[in-house]
Amino acid sequence: MKQSKTRRIRLLLVDDHEVVRIGLKTVFEQADGIDVVGEAGTAADAISECNRLHPEVVLMDLRLGGGSGLDACREILSAEPKVRVLFLTSYSDAEAVKATILAGAAGYLLKEIAHRALIDAIRGVAEGKSILDPKVTQSVLSQITQLSVKDPSDGKESLSSQERRVLAHVVNGKTNKEIAAALRLSERTVKNYLSNAFQKLGVNRRSHAAVIFNDLQKKPALD
Numbered sequence: 001m002k003q004s005k006t007r008r009i010r011l012l013l014v015d016d017h018e019v020v021r022i023g024l025k026t027v028f029e030q031a032d033g034i035d036v037v038g039e040a041g042t043a044a045d046a047i048s049e050c051n052r053l054h055p056e057v058v059l060m061d062l063r064l065g066g067g068s069g070l071d072a073c074r075e076i077l078s079a080e081p082k083v084r085v086l087f088l089t090s091y092s093d094a095e096a097v098k099a100t101i102l103a104g105a106a107g108y109l110l111k112e113i114a115h116r117a118l119i120d121a122i123r124g125v126a127e128g129k130s131i132l133d134p135k136v137t138q139s140v141l142s143q144i145t146q147l148s149v150k151d152p153s154d155g156k157e158s159l160s161s162q163e164r165r166v167l168a169h170v171v172n173g174k175t176n177k178e179i180a181a182a183l184r185l186s187e188r189t190v191k192n193y194l195s196n197a198f199q200k201l202g203v204n205r206r207s208h209a210a211v212i213f214n215d216l217q218k219k220p221a222l223d
Contacts, residue, residue: 013038044066044072046058061089085105167197
């Protein structure tokens with residue numbers, strides 16, 4: 001009988017509660033093709049361990065000791081852009097979801113997720129997919145798609161309808177390749193739309209864009 005060759009995924013667990021890390025490690029020890037190569041309990045340790053171990057996927061809580069998971073995510077992706085960061089947290093706050101996705105995270109899941117679904121999520125992000133928990137997806141999408149096209153009080157140039165469509169897909173956890181396929185565009189064109197949108201919003205990083213989005217949402221819609 002021929003033995004199937006399962007792709008091995010190098011996984012780093014980051015959570016400030018040791019009991020949670022032990023539980024997660026137990027779950028993944030029972031999963032084919034996933035190797036837990038290390039653990040971390042703080043943002044600083046997450047960054048250093050990622051640099052040392054070079055995992056393929058980092059499963060991380062949003063709130064950590066000595067800093068936030070969002071800060072760690074930005075630092076990790078700045079040093080190693082190919083790493084896939086997946087947040088696993090108990091916070092379903094839409095603002096937090098937007099901030100993580102716009103910072104480059106591969107997804108955002110709630111800790112109430114079933115263990116088999118979590119294993120599938122790890123495999124999915126390792127394959128390049130982006131994943132959002134259904135309980136947080138709709139609220140985030142609706143906030144992005146309802147952004148004001150222009151606020152004359154701050155002088156910012158308006159976002160085009162296509163730029164808003166691209167941003168909506170970004171918040172939905174789609175990669176540039178997936179956005180290109182959905183909108184029937186080239187990946188280069190998608191990158192250009194994102195670049196133009198960030199320029200109009202006055203930012204140069206995805207995490208900064210989340211702050212601008214938040215400000216726009218709090219302002220009354222224009223007639």
